[in-house]
Every structure is written in C-alpha cells, then in structure tokens.
Amino acid sequence: MSLIFRRILFVFLLGLTATLVNGVARAQSAAMPSPHRTIRLTSQKITLPFGDKVFAGDGKIVKVTNQHCLLCHSRGMIDTQPPLTLDTWKKEVDKMRTAYGCPLRADQTAEIADFIAHAASAPAPNGN
Template identity: 40%
Template sequence: MKLWAAWVAASAASTIVWGVAVAQPPRTASRDNVEVSLPAGKAFPSGPGSDLANAHCLICHSAGMVTRQPPLSFDDWKAEVSKMRAVYGAPFPAESIDDIARYLVTINGNP
C-alpha cells in the first residue's frame, strides 16, 4: 500500500516515463499574464492606420513578413485581414478590417 501511495503522490507532480517519475514544471502560467515586448524599429511604417497594424498585426506577424507580400488590391487585403480574424481568431474588432486593409494597400498594395 505504501508503494501505491508514493506512486500517486509522485504522479501528481510528475509524469511517469518508463517507470521513472519525471518532474513537471508547475502549471501556474496563464495566457492572460503573457507580456510581449517588440524590438525597437520593428514596427510598420508610419501612416494612417499604422497604429492599428502595430496593435493587431504584430501579435502574429513581423512587419517585414507583411511588407514582403505581393502587392494586393484593397479587396484582396480586406479578404486577408477578414480571414485572419474569422479563421485564425485575430483579436481585433470587425470595424477595423477596412482601416487595416486600406493601410496595407498604402504600404504594399495595388490601389
């Protein structure tokens, strides 16, 4: 019985791999507590809408990755931005889609 109690206690804070208890880090981290610092100079070029792109697009993409995309029309950028929100769950309001797409056309688009 002592062996069983020891195994239960060990498995609460560890994972058993091939009969050996491997310690696991405490599970105290939360997605709500994550902070991100962006390196200086890694933001979108300034202009109307750059504040939206910096606030919402840099969560997942680098400015360089976005600016290296092929030139797209407003409708194409709007479709891409809408997809980021609807399919990938980008956390920005639907009202921002047109403004972000307009900005992306001005820095890398086909007006």
C-alpha cells in the same frame, strides 16, 4: 507429438510467417531497414529573433495595425506580399480576424487593409 513440441513448432511457424510477410512488405516499400545508424540526440536551446520592425507614425490606424497584425507575425509577412488589390487585402485581414483569432473588430478590417495596401506597396529591404 507432445503438447510442448507442438507449441514450439507453432511459435516457430508464426515467426517464419511474420518474417516472410515482412520481407514482402519491405520489397514493395521504399523504406529500407538500415544497418543500425547511431543518431545521438542531445538537448537543444536556441534564441530566435523577434522581428520587431513596425509601421511608423502616430495615427490611430498605424497603432491598430502594429498592435494587431504584428502580434502573431513580423512585418516581413506584409512587406513581402506582391501587389494585391484592396479587396484581396480586406479578405486577408478578415481571415486573420475570423480564422486566426486576431482581436480586431469587424469594422476595423477595411481601414487596416487600406493602410497596408499602401504601406506595403513601397517597402524597403524585405524580410523582417
């Protein structure tokens, strides 16, 4: 056998093996090769609502709550919570500070939790 023929045979066998292995893999997989479906991708641009409802009032704690809690999420996150204990609210506020980088001082969390626990207990239409 000439060298060139042996090389062609080798490549052919390699291809055949790959096809067989592929076939087996596909038989075990829920993923199906599709008859090529044309998905057209076109550039997209949208505008998202900000959700700027705040807690009303002039108190210092209202201001601190609005400036910190509503920095990363709209008020809907608070208004849709179930009735929670003050302790749970404290843990939630503290998680925002320690895990998510909310620029609060540790000594502000208890006061915010107390404010939210009361403000969130009688919310009007949810979901802002």
